[in-house]
Amino acid sequence: MLAAATTLLVASSTGCKRLEARNQLNKGVEAYKQAKYEEAIDHFQKAVSLDPTYPMTRLYLATAYAQQVVPGLDTPENEKTAQMAIDGFMQVLREHPDDITSLKQIAALNYDLKKFGPARDWQLKVLAADPKDAEAAYTIGVVDWTQAYQNAVHALQGNGLQDDGQGNAKMPKAVCKTITDENTQLVNDGLKYLQMAVSLRSNYDDAMQYLNLMYRRKADLDCGNDADRKADLAQAQDWVQKAMGARKINEEKANEKAAGGVVMQ
Secondary structure, three states, rough: HHHHHHHHHHHHHHHHHHHHHHHHHHHHHHHOOOOHHHHHHHHHHHHHHHOOOOOHHHHHHHHHHHOOOOOOOOOOOHHHHHHHHHHHHHHHHHHHOOOOHHHHHHHHHHOOOOOOHHHHHHHHHHHHHHHOOHHHHHHHHHHHHHHHHHHHHHHHHHHOOOOOOOOOOOOOOOHHHHHHHHHHHHHHHHHHHHHHHHOOOOOOHHHHHHHHHHHHHHOOOOOOOHHHHHHHHHHHHHHHHHHHHHHHHHHHHHHHHHOOOOOOO
């Protein structure tokens, strides 16, 4: 009888803790909706302490931390907050390896901290979990372009030149070789993933705009072949026009939806 009573008491205590954990979670969600992130974090931390087995609470806590990260801000405090968010999402992934939200958030946090290699690696994991995720493919392309652009600007500035966005036809052969060695793989991969994004989302105007930018980086690689350079720039301009057309369609759909009209898919 004593053993049965003890078991009942433990079960009752556990049940009370879980109810209080849900209560703290709900309070945290309300605070989060009102952009009171510090208050939300406090409630989520209490919920985790009361019921460490409930993965949703850890997901909310990590999301609240992530909301406080300032993109591009290089300070110890910002990096610490980002790392706490990443650690929280990693805990979720240990139990749910294919949790798309956690995968995306870790990728985004690394991108915000300008850790482009890890950001790209995590977006690849997103695509592995969901091959139809157009945003993941787009972001990989953006990371590839960012690194390629930085490489090109650095190589040109080292020789007193500025990027002209037209293939830099006047750059010395040595500079062109440096850019070619550093950027060929980045450009090829970037084109691949940006085209994937457009194939997954036909009116993805942002991806189209980056295809324009990536073809301009491809023009850098032509190294004295003026015909190829002009062909790449023509491709770039073609994507500019496609991006403008897609953006117009997207804006019209958004306006129709805002006005309560029927939007054709």
